[in-house]
Amino acid sequence: MDNKKNKNHGIWQRWLAKYRFVILNEETFEERVSYKLSRLNVFLAIGVIIVLLIATTFLVISRTQLKEYIPGYDSSEIRRQAIRNNYRMDSLQLELLRNQRYISSVNKVLRGDLDLQELETQMQLDTTQFSETTGFTTSSADSLLRAEVAQDDKYNLLASAGQTIPFVLFPPVSGTISQGFDSSVAHYAVDVVVPRSTPVKAAAEGNVIFASWTIETGYVVIIDHPFNIISVYKHNASLNVRQGDAVETGQVIAVAGNTGTMTTGPHLHFELWSDGYALNPEELIDFE
Numbered sequence: 001m002d003n004k005k006n007k008n009h010g011i012w013q014r015w016l017a018k019y020r021f022v023i024l025n026e027e028t029f030e031e032r033v034s035y036k037l038s039r040l041n042v043f044l045a046i047g048v049i050i051v052l053l054i055a056t057t058f059l060v061i062s063r064t065q066l067k068e069y070i071p072g073y074d075s076s077e078i079r080r081q082a083i084r085n086n087y088r089m090d091s092l093q094l095e096l097l098r099n100q101r102y103i104s105s106v107n108k109v110l111r112g113d114l115d116l117q118e119l120e121t122q123m124q125l126d127t128t129q130f131s132e133t134t135g136f137t138t139s140s141a142d143s144l145l146r147a148e149v150a151q152d153d154k155y156n157l158l159a160s161a162g163q164t165i166p167f168v169l170f171p172p173v174s175g176t177i178s179q180g181f182d183s184s185v186a187h188y189a190v191d192v193v194v195p196r197s198t199p200v201k202a203a204a205e206g207n208v209i210f211a212s213w214t215i216e217t218g219y220v221v222i223i224d225h226p227f228n229i230i231s232v233y234k235h236n237a238s239l240n241v242r243q244g245d246a247v248e249t250g251q252v253i254a255v256a257g258n259t260g261t262m263t264t265g266p267h268l269h270f271e272l273w274s275d276g277y278a279l280n281p282e283e284l285i286d287f288e
Contacts, residue, residue: 015040105276106210106222167226169203170250171285172233173268181280188278189232189271192287196237196266198256202247203231203272203285211243217269218259223247232271235263 016038023033061067175194179187206225214220219236237257247253258266272279281287 015043167204169272169281169285170201171287172201172203172231172270173198173256174287175268177282177287178267180282181278183278188273189234189269190281190287192268192270194256194266194268196257198266198268199252200233200236200254200256200268202249202251202253203270204229205249206231206247208241208243208245208247208253211239211241211245214260216260216262218257218263219254221253223253228275230271230273232269232273234269234271235260235267 019037019039021035021037022031024031173192173194175192175198177190178193179191181188181190200221202223204223204225206223206229208221209224209230210220210222212220217234219234219239221233221236221239221241223231223233225231233254235257236254237259238255239253240255241247241253256266256268263269270281272281272284
């Protein structure tokens with residue numbers, strides 16, 4: 001027992017044993033600096049230095065941008081930016097889809113091959129998708145009533161126009177109507193006979209969304225008006241506006257002519273659309 005105590009006491013004495021650390025001048029052997037050290041003091045000093053180095057390194061990395069270079073580090077700011085970018089991408093995809101549908105509809109208007117049955121089917125699909133999204137359901141009787149009312153309103157052009165066009169339309173030209181609105185033959189417009197080079201005026205204020213040449217209908221202008229009204233002017237001899245221009249009511253936008261393959265003489269082919277439905281311009285404008 002005493003031997004064990006003596007052994008432990010001897011180890012502790014070695015740790016506390018004093019040593020002198022001396023720096024001498026090599027030529028004169030003059031003592032310049034001296035320190036009294038022990039093994040325990042040296043061990044504690046080295047330990048404190050290591051702890052300080054670790055703490056300093058941690059603070060430098062955690063408080064600066066150096067942490068971004070640590071493999072596997074997930075920054076909260078990067079996560080927020082990724083979420084925002086994901087939302088923006090979804091919004092852009094939806095906007096791109098809407099623009100593609102809009103451009104497709106404009107192309108159909110330009111070609112004159114818009115199918116009302118297809119349009120009604122698409123609107124029913126959109127309504128069904130909206131109902132599924134919002135959680136609303138309709139009974140079979142309600143659906144039949146809606147279909148009956150829609151069928152009656154489709155041919156009640158004056159009543160429909162009164163609800164969707166709360167402003168007066170300006171006659172684009174004055175002349176004799178050679179062919180009127182007739183949905184049974186897919187002629188969703190009126191053809192107004194006018195002398196060549198007659199000024200064609202905007203039916204209302206709006207923005208030009210199309211102004212260019214097409215093979216079948218020549219120079220065409222399409223204007224987007226308030227309340228989702230679109231007016232179309234075809235077979236012009238020349239155009240006075242460009243896509244993106246803002247026009248006022250009665251502003252000259254083109255000169256009437258006989259351009260395109262689907263024409264037999266100088267006239268204006270004029271169309272009106274409201275929320276995808278063709279309107280009869282004669283019910284809204286006096287061309288005489």
